[in-house]
Amino acid sequence: MTFREKLAWVMSLVLILAGAFYAWEVVGHGRALSAVPPPSIKLAVVYIGFVIIGSVIGASSVAAHNTEEADAPADERERIAIDKAGYWSGYVLAAGAVAGVLHYWTHQDGNVMFHLVVAALMLSQIAEYAYQIILFRGSRV
Amino acid sequence: MAKREKTVAQKMVETMDGGEASFQEKMAIVSLFAYALASLFFSGVLWQVDKQNGSWEGAGVLGLLLGMAAIISTAHIGGAIWAAVTNIEDAKAAADERDWRIRARAGHARSIMMSGLLAIFVGSYFFGATAETLVKGMLVAFLAGGVVANGAKVYLYRSGL
Numbered sequence: 001m002t003f004r005e006k007l008a009w010v011m012s013l014v015l016i017l018a019g020a021f022y023a024w025e026v027v028g029h030g031r032a033l034s035a036v037p038p039p040s041i042k043l044a045v046v047y048i049g050f051v052i053i054g055s056v057i058g059a060s061s062v063a064a065h066n067t068e069e070a071d072a073p074a075d076e077r078e079r080i081a082i083d084k085a086g087y088w089s090g091y092v093l094a095a096g097a098v099a100g101v102l103h104y105w106t107h108q109d110g111n112v113m114f115h116l117v118v119a120a121l122m123l124s125q126i127a128e129y130a131y132q133i134i135l136f137r138g139s140r141v
Numbered sequence: 142m143a144k145r146e147k148t149v150a151q152k153m154v155e156t157m158d159g160g161e162a163s164f165q166e167k168m169a170i171v172s173l174f175a176y177a178l179a180s181l182f183f184s185g186v187l188w189q190v191d192k193q194n195g196s197w198e199g200a201g202v203l204g205l206l207l208g209m210a211a212i213i214s215t216a217h218i219g220g221a222i223w224a225a226v227t228n229i230e231d232a233k234a235a236a237d238e239r240d241w242r243i244r245a246r247a248g249h250a251r252s253i254m255m256s257g258l259l260a261i262f263v264g265s266y267f268f269g270a271t272a273e274t275l276v277k278g279m280l281v282a283f284l285a286g287g288v289v290a291n292g293a294k295v296y297l298y299r300s301g302l
């Protein structure tokens with residue numbers, strides 16, 4: 001497994017864990033209120049902190065085990081895989097954003113739109129790393 | 142004698158030397174123009190709404206969205222006809238390997254731009270921005286993404302990627 005593939009695995013894991021925690025908290029808060037909860041800045045700070053700390057620790061550990069590869073720039077195949085993954089993740093982001101706007105248009109609920117856009121941002125990042133892994137593993141690049 | 146197809150490298154050298162734009166490059170120019178026009182329309186409508194009553198709720202939103210969609214689709218249809226008529230051979234062929242590489246890189250730039258802008262507008266919601274501002278922010282992100290992606294394509298077609 002190359003350095004960039006390991007990094008993609010680590011980042012996927014960190015983002016999935018952080019996203020699951022965020023979703024769990026939002027759903028729990030929503031159940032307690034019996035309504036869609038408003039955005040919570042504390043929760044967002046915890047999520048961002050978790051992602052930052054998780055990625056720093058994860059990336060540093062992967063880099064420590066692959067020092068030479070970590071120093072080298074991405075090769076031609078990796079660059080194409082990274083670009084393709086970034087390109088397709090944009091569609092995940094756009095789908096979530098459009099869903100948010102459509103929901104707001106029909107229900108006039110800004111909080112749901114906010115949560116949908118945040119979910120789209122999280123899912124698009126996860127999709128980007130997941131697709132990188134698929135491309136690194138397969139022969140489609 | 143049958144005409145030999147140009148290789149990807151030959152096409153790349155031709156465009157870098159200032160040769161005629163390929164069908165795909167012309168489409169990128171058309172898209173850039175379409176998104177720029179839609180951005181102008183969007184800014185103009187918001188400016189007018191702000192000047193009049195400060196709210197764009199109800200039919201205003203639908204009008205804005207339909208107007209933007211009409212501008213983008215009309216410019217694309219017109220541009221595609223122009224690009225195909227002036228480059229019929231290229232228009233019939235599928236996108237080649239370099240086209241896909243450029244598309245992927247430009248699409249990646251679009252994703253980065255959109256995520257960044259969306260994150261900023263989502264962040265502003267925490268600090269009291271309204272849902273309307275978030276909708277406007279999403280439209281700004283969409284338009285900026287289109288301009289950046291197509292601008293990147295036009296640049297990359299003329300560069301050595």
